[in-house]
Amino acid sequence: MRRCDQETGEGLVRTGIARRLGDWLLARARGSATRLLVLLMLIVGLTGSVMSSTGVVAIFIPVVLRICTRLGIPPGQLMMPLSVAALISGMMTLVATAPNLVVQAELTRQGLPGFGFFGFTPFGLPILLLGIGYMLLARRRLSAGPAEDGTTPGARTTLRQLVEDYRLQDRAHRLRLRAGSLLAGQRLDKLALRARHRLNVMAVERPARFGTEIFSPNAETVLRADDELLVELPATPQDLAEIARRLGLQPLPIEHSDLAHRPHAVGIAEMIVTPGAELTGKSVLEAKLRSRLGLTVAGMRRGNAPVAEDMLEKPLQAGDSLLVVGPWTDIRRSQRGRRDLLLLNQPEDLEELTPAATRAPYALLSLAVMVALMVSGLVPNVQAAFIAGLLMLGFRCLDMDSAYRAIHWPSLVLIVGMLPFSLALQRTGGVTLAADALIATVGEAGPHALLASLFALTAVTGLFISNTATAVLMTPVAIATAQETGLSPYPFAMIVALASSAAFMTPVSSPVNTLVMGPGRYRFGDFLRIGLPLAVLVMAVSVALVPLVLPLR
Structure with missing residues (x-):
């Protein structure tokens, strides 16, 4: 019993x-x-x-x-x-x-x-x-x-701290797919949003029977009308509005807390490019981490400074720190076998992981x-x-x-x-x-x-x-x-x-x-x-x- x-x-x-x-x-x-x-x-x-x-x-x-x-x-x-x-x-x-x-x-x-x-x-x-x-x-x-x-005993880096370290709050946006959007019914890998619009989809929030389902998309994910996308996009408000208009998206207000709470369902961690990694010399786009590992790069740090401009096109170097978003299972799986990316920091929030949130009722x-x-x-x-x-x-x-x-x-x-x-x-x-x-x-x-x-x-x-x-x-x-x-x-x-x-x-x-x-x-x-x-x-x-x-x- x-x-x-x-x-x-x-x-x-x-x-x-x-x-x-x-x-x-x-x-x-x-x-x-x-x-x-x-x-x-x-x-x-x-x-x-x-x-x-x-x-x-x-x-x-x-x-x-x-x-x-x-x-x-x-x-x-x-x-x-x-x-x-x-x-x-x-x-x-x-x-x-x-x-x-x-x-x-x-x-x-x-x-x-x-x-x-x-x-x-x-x-x-x-x-x-x-x-x-x-x-x-x-x-x-x-x-x-x-x-x-002076630190709190047992405390580790939190999701909020990682978001601030990589200045993700300045590049994160929430967008809803309108009815009739060009993206509805399309697979992410066919849309090539990162290559065409520099739009990096980190998480999808989708209406479900009980509340909403939040998940990290992969290359085969098919977008639906009314999906809410948490995206990383270095753009001015005017550029964001123009991209949203062309793609049939509705910009939604985003709060700092959204970045700290969404990843409880999708996973977020800090990784470092190891010496001799196959990724060295390749850009984030060329590395194809989403298709290979199921991970999306949401931020980069080189030395002690975050990289904001042309992050996706910059060749990766050994020692670069990457803020990756993806399912917790894929984050753990990336640490098996040959590890081009070494898990540098796993936020304390991982201990509060809720992998079956939609089953609460x-x-x-x-x-x-x-x-x-x-x-x-x-x-x-x-x-x-x-x-x-x-x-x-x-x-x-x-x-x-x-x-x-x-x-x-x-x-x-x-x-x-x-x-x-x-x-x-x-x-x-x-x-x-x-x-x-x-x-x-x-x-x-x-x-x-x-x-x-x-x-x-x-x-x-x-x-x-x-x-x-x-x-x-x-x-x-x-x-x-x-x-x-x-x-x-x-x-x-x-x-x-x-x-x-x-x-x-x-x-x-x-x-x-x-x-x-x-x-x-x-x-x-x-x-x-x-x-x-x-x-x-x-x-x-x-x-x-x-x-x-x-x-x-």
Whole structure:
């Protein structure tokens, strides 16, 4: 089931839904760091309730870095809130994190009904609000800051920076094919737009059933009426108007942001001509990179200066830098075998690639089907997740390679490896011994003291091993403690699940913390200083809430 859940999350990434959440976040924040933190934690907390928390963090790290660069906020101010929200998202639903599934599996193994899909939500939502309030107060205690060289940690050249370096904004235009245009129904290679009009088509935006489809054209691409072309053309406004009139094109306004956002669908990268390359001495037109490699040259730099005049006709030299546009697959393919062009700079935006953007409605439909099946109980949760994974593949939100890469194999191996260890503890009496020790220590103080002690023991165990392994070890102890004291096992099992997700205190407690440590430039002590008080607060809220929702008797 965890494998199918990870595939569903990968489908949300490939179809661009996760990226659109990031764009929405930036727009709604309106430059306010406080509003940004609140919205970020809400979005991450809710998104992580239906997909892997590790996957959510991996999606949002480049989004947060981009936002920090734009707003001038140190990444350390947002990376810790990101990890906290992702960990708390594991308390929202049954499938949100592996420890929940471990707890569910142990209940089922012992012949007890498991929790429902939203059985965790009454605890996760209040704890998420608590986490947001706490991080608003605690964020200034974070000592993380920019790197010594003044750059944002983990940041690379962005699409916007590449556009500015090659002065592409001065030569880029948007043109729509009018009905009856001479170009409609014609193949690009037959039109020879670059040779005849110096018009270089970088991307095509075409109406589709859901929104628009944006792609990088090749020599065989047939243009259609109403296509919008993103073109590179060194021309004055008067020359542009004349070319548009002759070809039946309508000039459209273009914003700087168009150049930074269109390439998410088509790909843009910086390459350098290698010494001894076959391209040396040939012009861009003579090199025929579009037909050979599927790449369009949108800009050139020689030395430290961009080449604007006669770029297509200038003979290429070793060391020339080229800004190329094309499908990401063709950019990667150009690096195989003999490499006349060496990938010099791959913008950070590549990590937010959405190669199946037009399949977004189908990804949402697949996710909705999974949730509906889990809530209704028509099929077991494992089958519901499996059906969602099949739908993602059937709707082409995923391909098999992406589905395979989306699986976090270390988590699966860890769970499979720890289960026999847990079983051995039960059969040798280790679980009973641990439960008896817990009861003897705090049993007389009452059920709430038992819950608090169990939470603390689980959280401390999570300091040394992963939260998934912690759940594997502690769930049998929790159930045994409840049974020996004549109490319901459900509050105790829920406490273990919540405590396993409250892995705020060290960077090794969860992959989520490990991911944000580098970009946020945190030290080990930062997690302890921020995470320990939060873990205590979460324990207090959990011990108070759990018996109210899940009666002790």
